[in-house]
Amino acid sequence: MGIIKRVFDFKGSPVLACVFMALFVAEGRRPLRKRVEKRSKRILINSIVALPAFTLLRFLFLPVMTWLANKNQKMGFGLNNQYKAHPIFKGFVAFLLLDYTNYLWHVINHKLPLLWRFHVVHHSDPDLDITTAIRFHFGELIGSVFYRGAFVFLSGATPLTVLLYEIVFEGATQFHHSNWRLPFKVEEMLNKAIVTPRMHGIHHSVIRDETDSNYSVIFSFWDRLHKTIRLNVAQDKIVTGVPQYSDPNELTVGNLLKIPFTKVRKWPEVNEADARELTAEKNMMVK
Numbered sequence: 001m002g003i004i005k006r007v008f009d010f011k012g013s014p015v016l017a018c019v020f021m022a023l024f025v026a027e028g029r030r031p032l033r034k035r036v037e038k039r040s041k042r043i044l045i046n047s048i049v050a051l052p053a054f055t056l057l058r059f060l061f062l063p064v065m066t067w068l069a070n071k072n073q074k075m076g077f078g079l080n081n082q083y084k085a086h087p088i089f090k091g092f093v094a095f096l097l098l099d100y101t102n103y104l105w106h107v108i109n110h111k112l113p114l115l116w117r118f119h120v121v122h123h124s125d126p127d128l129d130i131t132t133a134i135r136f137h138f139g140e141l142i143g144s145v146f147y148r149g150a151f152v153f154l155s156g157a158t159p160l161t162v163l164l165y166e167i168v169f170e171g172a173t174q175f176h177h178s179n180w181r182l183p184f185k186v187e188e189m190l191n192k193a194i195v196t197p198r199m200h201g202i203h204h205s206v207i208r209d210e211t212d213s214n215y216s217v218i219f220s221f222w223d224r225l226h227k228t229i230r231l232n233v234a235q236d237k238i239v240t241g242v243p244q245y246s247d248p249n250e251l252t253v254g255n256l257l258k259i260p261f262t263k264v265r266k267w268p269e270v271n272e273a274d275a276r277e278l279t280a281e282k283n284m285m286v287k
């Protein structure tokens with residue numbers, strides 16, 4: 001049996017499905033931010049958008065990553081094949097490197113117009129919850145095959161490390177997108193090491209300066225290292241989404257999949273006072 005089936009399909013996927021369900025229940029019981037859309041509508045839209053990306057993840061992304069990792073081992077290429085150490089230590093080094101390069105990948109997804117046109121589909125979500133964790137355009141996934149593949153190659157990660165990283169990456173993405181209100185002290189403590197829902201909530205704000213912060217995926221210290229961390233925004237002040245794509249009638253599945261192939265709209269300046277007003281309007285819509 002191939003390593004993807006053994007590790008990802010039979011071990012990782014059931015665990016991730018349980019994490020998804022647990023977070024879904026937790027955010028329903030203890031929500032962090034007020035929702036502006038019905039949950040059923042969000043599940044439907046975000047699942048359909050996710051379908052092509054998820055298919056590519058399983059049948060293109062993972063096979064390419066494990067193939068590259070296998071090649072590396074045979075050729076003795078990549079950082080981890082250049083020194084002697086315990087395999088667990090090497091696995092840890094590769095894990096950290098993959099997470100750091102994903103921090104950088106996220107930054108360039110915001111800075112390069114070609115990549116932003118795909119990533120904006122994820123940010124256009126008017127709410128932030130567990131279903132946002134799967135709302136990615138398939139084009140973003142294709143781009144990541146090249147970028148992340150290059151770093152699998154350069155790091156010399158083994159196929160097992162690559163798959164373990166991917167499973168933790170998906171679990172962390174579910175966690176920090178969830179709308180689960182953790183006790184503040186608990187979240188503060190967790191945030192010293194990992195990205196948490198309040199931290200990532202700020203990254204999904206309509207205010208550009210706030211979106212341009214908190215890019216880390218698993219470990220939060222990459223944002224601290226690059227001084228891109230921002231924690232001083234209260235969750236009830238955040239308006240989620242991107243102002244240029246905020247008309248709910250426009251955010252249909254068909255339009256979301258088309259956005260990257262149309263003229264991408266510029267981000268209008270929204271000052272804090274206007275954003276607060278918008279919040280009030282949105283909150284009035286909450287049943």
Ligand SMILES: [Zn+2]
Pocket residue numbers: 106110119123203
């Ligand atoms: Zn982003």
